[in-house]
Amino acid sequence: MAVRYRFGAADLLRCRFAISPRWETVEAVRTLKLPERHGYHLPWLDGIRGAAAGLDLRPLWLLMPHRGHNPDFLCPPPLGPDVTFEEELARVRAVDPIAAQAEIRLSLSCTPGALESGIGRALLADPERAVRDLADLTERAWHALVAPHWPRLRAILEADVLFHSRRFAASGLAGLFEGLHPDLSWSDGTLTIERRTQHDRTLDGQGLLLMPSAFVWPKVIGIYDPPWQPTVVYPARGIGALWSRAAEETPAALARLLGRARADVLCALREPASTTALAHRLGLAPSSVSAHLQALRGAGLLEPRRQRHQVFYERTPLGIALATGVPPAES
Template sequence: MAFHFRFGPEDLLRCRFSLSPRWETQEAVRTLMRPHRQAYHLPWLRQIRAAADGLDLRPLWLLMPRRGHNPDFLSPPPLGPSVTFDEELAQVRAAAEADPQALHEDLRRALVCTPGAAEGDLGRRMLADPARAVRGLADLYEQAWAALVAPHWPRLRALLEADILFHSRRLAAGGLRALFDGLHPDLVWSGDTLSIRRPAHHDRRLDGQGLLLMPSAFVWPEVVGGYDPPWQPTLVYPARGIGALWTAPAGPAPQALARLLGRGRAEVLCALHEPASTGDLAVRLGLAPATVSAHLKALYGAGLLLSARHGHRVLYERTPLAIALTTAADSSPH
């Protein structure tokens, strides 16, 4: 049994990456009720515990069965490579004005995956007025975003963008086979088909839409494939580097590197253990963006950094020379 994505010739040219703050909010909510997902997120859980206790997340949890359907209207794929939470929430709110029968069926399919959910008071109220239910769920997503994810979004976004940059280069260097082989152990690429090992069977021809690939900090250890027509076929996989996502910032830059480059530039270079933007580094280091920008310009001019544009943001990463310098400085006597 497996979940199959069937590729045609056009689909091979239409695979793209995106990230979704709304999806991260959904999966953060799901992580609160799934202990097996929490190992990497214990520092985050301690930070948001009081805020989470102030939210009534039961309506969202009711639509998150352990196996089975999740409502597509509540989690539409992002429309672009770098959308905002407000833009995505507007999509969810628009669903409340869509076909009531389609809303009812989408909610019903999710509720029946949890025994007794459709017959309970909350489930019955959702099915009696699907449009009102979707509006209420959108409000709850907005509250969850503000309490659980938005304060940490710069750190999460930096992780997701670094993952996209890494896998985009992997795709360019080795094609789809190399890309899919490195995303998750449950993925198998064979012929023209990408399969996800699953206890249930599902088959989806991409029909020229291609496949949307989304890294997620909170979906680990799972990989998720889904969306029925007409939604964009989407694969959500665990982002690289989540083991260090919530770790404290590294200590001061090594003295040897600081003497060579200056303390500020050395700190910026050492902080680029993953690609990051000027704003990300400013938050990470507690410096003014203008100060970070000046350091980045100098390091780039010295051949120690590469840059790549992702949406409206420019990400910087260390060159092999910079990696050698930071590694040598770490191991040198202080």
């Protein structure tokens, strides 16, 4: 049993990456419900506990069955690589209520008793109001759970896109898919996700959207039902250190050598990051972080790489050796 995406010649040229703040919001809500997802996110859970207590997330949780259909209209694949939460939410509010009602009914039928519950009956009785209320609830969840942390989350997602874009350029689709998730495999023009259900989607020139997520770990998720853009959502690289503080990771000897602030900047760059993302993570002014980055670059410890409209900094082999204590490999 598996989900299969079948590529044609045109699809090979139309694989692309995107980041979705709305997807992260819905998956953050799901993470609150699933203890098996908590491991990497305990510091985040501790920080948002009070805000989460003020939200009644039961309508969204009811549409997140343990197995079965999750309504795609709540998380439509983003139309571009750099959409805002507000733009994504506008698409949800504009969904056809009748189509939404069919998805809600299918989702509720996957959980015993959900169709007969008070919340389930209310969602089905007035689909137009259901779409509005679900969108409003997701907006409140965004502001309470995700928006305060979005610069940090976005930085790790953008770093993942940069890493895999370079892998794609160097190794093609086979090399790209090999490194995304153990459940993914590529053979003879077909991408397969190992699953308990069977689905086949011929891409027909639409290509495939690839979307990293901080909260989807440990799973990989496929969106395959028409009319939605075929999409694979996979765990972003580096989430193990997502919520850690840079000062906790900076060796004292390195701080004495470079100075505390510059050592913190170097150690914070486990993944490529922009000046703004580093400033948010370290609690420093962007101008200060920029000065430290330029000094580290001048010492041969960092190098810049441009990704669309932003510049990302990553450690050179020498920078990695200083930050980790592992000497660079001999050429």
